[in-house]
Amino acid sequence: MAHIPQFIRDLALILGAAGVITLLFKRLKQPVVLGYILAGLLVGPNFHLFPTISDVDDIRIWADIGVIFLLFALGLEFSFKKLIQVGGSAGITGIVEISCMFLLGYVTGKFLKWPPFDCIFLGGIISISSTTIIFRALDELGLKSKKFATLVLGVLVIEDLVAILLLVLLSTVAVSREFEGMQMLFSLFKLLFFLSLWFITGVFILPTFMKKASRWLSSETLLIVSLALCLGMALLADGVGFSTALGAFLMGSLLAETTQAERIEHLVASVKDLFGAIFFVSVGMLINPALLKQYALPVLLLIVLVVIGKTVFVSLGALLAGQPLKQSVQAGTSMSQIGEFSFIIATLGVSLKVTSDYLYPIAVGVSVITTFTTPFMMKLAEPLHKFIEKILPAKWVTNLNRYSSNTQTLQSESDWQKVVRSYLQLMLSNAVIIIACILLASYYVEPFFEEKFGNILVAKISAVVLTLAITSPFIWALTARKMRGLAYKELWLDSKYNHGALLLLELARNFVAIFCWGFLLNRFFSFYISVIGTLIAMPIVLFLFRQKLEKFYGRIQTRFLDNLNRKEEKQSTPTFWDAHMVEFEVSPYAAYAGRSLQELAWREKYAINIAYILRADKTIPTPSRYDKLFPYDKIGVVATDQQLQVIKPVIENDDFVSVSATDEEKENIGLMSIVIDEHTRLKGLSIRESAIREKTNGLIVGVERNNQRVLNPSSDTIFEWGDVVWLVGDKRKIRENYVR
Template sequence: MNEFLVIQDIVIILLVSLPIIFIFRKLNLPSLVGFLLAGMIIGPYGFKLIKSVDEIEVMAEIGVILLMFTIGLEVSFTQINRIKKFLITAGGLQFLITSAVTFLIFVFAGIPFNQSIFLGFLLALSSTVIIMKLLSDRNEIESPHGKISVSISLFQDLMIVPLFLILPILSTDKNIDTINALIKIGVAFGATAVLLFAAKYFMPPIVHQIARLRMREAFTVGIILLILGTAYITHLSGLSFAIGAFIAGLILADSDYNHQILAEILTLRDAFNSIFFVSVGLLLNIQFVIHNPLLISVITVSAFILKAFIIILIVLALKYPLRIAILCGIGLGQIGEFSFVLAQAGTKFNLIGNDLYNSFLASSIFTMILTPIIFQLEPWITRQTAKLKSRIDDEEVKYAEKLSAHVIIAGYGLNGRNLARVLRETGIKYIVIELNPDTVRQEKQNGEYIMFGDISREDILKIAGAERANVIVYAISDPLITRMSLKVVKSLNPSIYALVRTRYINEVDELIKLGADEVIPEEFETALQIFRKVLEKYHIPLNVIMQQVTLLRQESYRLLRKEAMDITAFTHLDEILAQGLTETFFVNEDCSFINKTLAEINLRAQTDATIIAIVRDGNMISNPSGKDILMAGDTIILYGTHKSVDRAIELLNGGKFE
């Protein structure tokens, strides 16, 4: 009967999950918010559709393990190193200040000391899932506020591990000996370090051996075994299952199989995560929410404003503009999913009472709902902050005043940096506008012509001499700022040539309408490179390939963007393929036909291709006879159709034909 109830509950959860995913996608809200609300409705405090709460929590634990594993897999030591400055400064300051301020508020409210510390930790954590979705939907992950937000969120994810470890010390259970707890934590840290070291050297070779089996089932089972096995080892060491899973993900993140591992685990993680978030919602007393709407509203709004305000101050202290600071604050103002994981663990140590837990859980859910709604105000926030005046160094103003017929480069990433180097070498005058204050300070010391500022601001563009410039190049990853800047710069200088880099093809038409003279979408530049390489493989003449590429670019990629491509717009490639061509082949020392005569090779009879010349030691042997011998270092010139030349090259490389 018990097994029947468990299966019944899982069916109900999955049945509810499907429409939630669909509805919340349409509303542009994270589905995890829907799962939390669904748990409230179908749980023991709602319509009581779920009976086996304890069994569901066991499955939810697997969801936490898989979630922590994928977080570790996506974090990687490489990514940590890439954003380590934001990670340590912005992330560290946010966590410490938010925890400390929240702790003081709860202490003054009369909540016990250790519980206040615990609640401070809970409120310091934000939702990685929500911020990543908001940024990815707007193509802003690589924007300044995107990088800062991801760094802060990543630091919070990393803090989950030590937070789990210190829970026993914060416990209100009088039977827990603090000294023994400290010893256990020391042992746990030691065990974690040993596990991390062992996993780093043993786990990648194990995965490699599993991959060599070339059996998908074995690969999937092997990865799940490593995840659960590592989690089980950490559990035996006195730590949580989640820490072991995180370590496994962190180690495998830098392996050659990380993408395949993520692909195999992702769907499994999403399925179990839906159960986890529903299980969290099951614990929320919906009657408590109905009877205490004012309390929940005050906690929700206060928590959101407090977190957002602290983050805004931190980002401003890092010398970033107000717009960037506000967007970071709004994006990370909610309480995150790992707070639920930590809160559940805290209940086992009596760190959070029932009423306080219900208040925290309800408020967290509503902060998650609030975040995407407020984030929709991004364009309005950008317009309002654009009205503020900027502080520019006198040296920058003096330099910019001397410029005319110059190039303005927006952004000093890889593309902006390379363009600046080329312009410097060719003697073309330019100025770079960059939002990262550290980059501006460092490059100024290196003698770069760079100024700090927001490219969408009219005063910044005027100082950079936009009215006198010939070209402006947008090498930034912020679609909204690019569009706003285009409007402003074209109003200041209608004749300026605006070159825009964008990531996605669907932004091309709008950018052209706003005044962009040329739009280069990375998405289809990649497609063109693939297109070119494939045609080169089939020996299409280079001038024909370049003709096709030029045609596509001249049409602003319109041909590639059509659902039904107009093939007549291209040169008839099938006719080209049927024509004859010449190709060269270098005979290296490994060739099996060395020291054989052309008659012995009999290439024409086997492939229909003809050797029309041999180049040896700088001299050409035209119309070679069957008696001529092939030697190492020769370059032979082949003639035939595309197919026959391909067959000849394959044969010369050691292939065989029937």
Template sequence: MEISAILRDLAVVLAIATAVAFLFGKLRLSVVAAFLVAGAIMGPTGAGLVSETGVVEALAEIGIVLLLFTVGLEISLSSLGKMRRQVLWAGGGQVFATILFSLVILLLSGLPAPEAIFVGFVISLSSTAIVLKVYADRMEIDSSHGRISFGILLFQDMAVIPMMLLIPSLRQWETADPSMVLLTLGKAGIGVAALLLLARFLIPRLLKEIVRLNDREILALTVLFVCLGTAYLANRFGLSLGMGAFLAGMVISESDYVHEIAAQILPFRDVFNGIFFISVGMLLNLHFLFDNLPLVVAMVAAVVLIKAISTAGTIRALGYPWRIAVIAGVGLVQIGEFSFLLLSQGYRENLVTSTQYQFLLAIAILTMTATPFLMGSAPWLARRWDRWVARGGDFRETEEEAAIRRTGMENHVIIAGYGMNGKNLARVLKATRLPYVVVDLNDVQVREGKAAGEPMFYGDIHRPEILERLGVARARILVMAISDPMATRRGVAVARRSNPDLFILVRTR
């Protein structure tokens, strides 16, 4: 391939992507949807403007690696232990429930078990890139539904490894040896452990020496080397490139230099992520889509329903309120970027036919394109569900709440959120002996606060019954120390109706 042809194709890709993104921006639509549409326009079955598609796919793979590296930077090993409820129980429950529902439906439809399990694998994964980008744009990463969604996405990203390792066994369903399957998974686990130990021993020392040079260019080159080098080593161990980058990010997240490293890598990530979504759009066969549009739309609706029920049901079973379950369930209905990796390997292993491949591809792209719009409507759906179905029956009054109601605590401070700001405020109020109560929707923080002797309560601050139990009518101050803009706005409105004289302080960032 000639360098001039590669440059021409990249120029065409970036020009069309910029134009479509500009148009979508004017219409206040998601830039992710713009990239997918741009890819479909310039793809082989569209205008056919790109001849060197292999180059675009290679750049897209780098985009996935950089994305998961930055995701790893946000997760320290210590915080991963604190998130075990969201990761293991919510993530594991969602993946298991989605695969199980898909398996039952597909078996009843006459699809063989290996193919049905494989399709369940593909459907169970959601898009880390799209969901986190939308939540970041709306500043909801640290909200209750943002945290639970992040935990589920994290489990899904880690589940890709055993899924890819199990694909050859699904192809040899009748003759597969369970001991060999376990051996393969064991080797992968050893590979992950070896990478973590190697990275934890070498990377911090390397970064310490590089930072001493006080040269931003050398630091940027080193970060890229660590990210791509660890991804390569992971691939040599039989793991995915993205998993290697994710492990490297997790190790660096414990470093004192994590913020500077994130700043160095973000510009590269954003560019390559855009190319990734464009490459996904280019895979879509537009002729196949238009010829089978009614059936594809019906399948999209079925996938959205299966994933929404699986995700929301799992989250609700863990004790979260319906509002959080519905918003997170709607946000994770798409088929994710790692599903394309599974699809490619499954197609090579003859687990799906070319027709099934195109159906799954069309469903994935359509659900990914629709995700920003669905996530925008999720709060409205949650309010309707809360009003028509849940009818405010999420929380039962605890003994502590009943004591507040009976004793008639008054002139107290209600703190919504037990993050850093909430903890600092509680410390000051305790030192000055002012009465206060704290409410949070993060069960880990609630348990932590109760263990520290704080007057902690689990509940959703925007619910009138929760505020009533906390004595909002007799309170003097309400401090909204949470980072969920939607819950903050609704909480302020409900509190103001309950107590017009209440003094309210709101966290804006």
């Protein structure tokens, strides 16, 4: 019999221990993560009562893979759009909490007379709460539907993103062993540049790739492709100087924007669970009980600081963001612990050998104990709120309530904010693409041409011409693309004093274009040639090819926006709504043929809606009540499964088919939702006053309010903040008018 490698024996030991202990923790209704850590402690080199593993280094390699897959899975749940959706309240709360906790950790380390790197890493360790533990606790206590839970989940999104930034910045500090402000600033700028580049190129390429390859993507193939993309991005991130964990997170967040996101998440779950378990077991293996005993006082001190500090700072941040006192306290008590990202930050310090031996077990000890206290802190929120309200002066409570009310009823962002944001998006997105192309040309294309042609000048000219051909549409967008939008027009027509500021914005984006063109030439030629080439060649090229550049850029922008929104368009209606669109053909023998929708009154009788009528080569989107149905018409019906069972016999059609995804006109008619917020400007208007039908060729089929739904609301229904309005219509017009 062949000899079994020691690594397999070790793996069997840690998985066996993890399985037994996590079963016990399941029985005790405790977080499984803690079971993994305890299993690692029992089979680790610092605990000798049970059999121990013999090769810690091999297990750590698997643990590194576990970190990659954990962050890949986290990215799949993240999505760049979530960051936008969490809103300003979560952003303000998260920034206040993380800043204060990082400072508190650093000051505490100084108080304990720890080395500088220990203080910095301690600040990062106690700044980030556990997404896994909070999700589980909210679910088990039945609090996920509470209003404060939305704020908590939003802050967790902010924390996850900041944790990624911390990993990069801490790695930079640890490697350089210095605290140079310019170097840190450069690292941050470099990170933001690559984040923007990966997001833009990823959204442009990945959804298109997934769509083209969908027919060949079986479950097995999709899993292999997804893991290959994850590891490939991890290698790419490492190649440009970032951590592999950052690359995995980015690829997950990019795949989260595709229509295959949920399927990938389901397929990757088992892989993530396996390697994640090994990672958390390895966390437990590094715990030294002797060090924990030696540093018991710092552990207790940090537990108190984490529980009290996070409760106070999260509550304070929420209050500053305009949340009511009760919800602020509930959010604060819910986030009073640290978790998996703290382990990862602590592991980073160990792997880079910049932190002391005691910091890692202290961090794990604080995390374990605060995890156990999380459910109790959540239950403490109500009495704590009543106690605070009781001891605060009545005038303070009144002012807090007034401040919260005023903040939450603020009108939509000003026209100036919208216009400035549009200009910044235009300049940032195009400049990032142009600079990336220039860097690729200078580092890879020009050396390739030089080797191929054997002439430096020819190689440089060829690289410049190729780069100009690729980047010209984006330079054109910076210089000549018209800024469309109601906000811009209103500002221009509102007052002549706005003209100067708008012209400054125009000059700013043209300056960015000139800088990019000059930067390109300066990478290959002298400064004077760059200046002359920019001033002479740039206007000529943009003028001669303006129409082609405009059309080409328009196609690129359309593809990008379609990819960005494809997931929402292709997703079926949420289970809560449980409605979808199917197609019927009107039989020539149908009794209702030739009658109008008003006469049929199907909407009133059966609560269904007609999304479109397809008659020969003509499509009638969201037909009016006066439109009639004729033999061989095809009608798109929006209804639930139960409603379809009732309406199908009425239509008397045996040819029941799903809506074809190949017909372009029909595909553009669909069921979408919009939220009544500061962007839509519909609060306080009735359905009739909103003119949604006229703007979108759409029909409102339902409104969700306070977890209640109203099917086919009357035209007198008044919109309120937070309403989710479901409408059938032209999806492009709906996005143009109401989706930001």
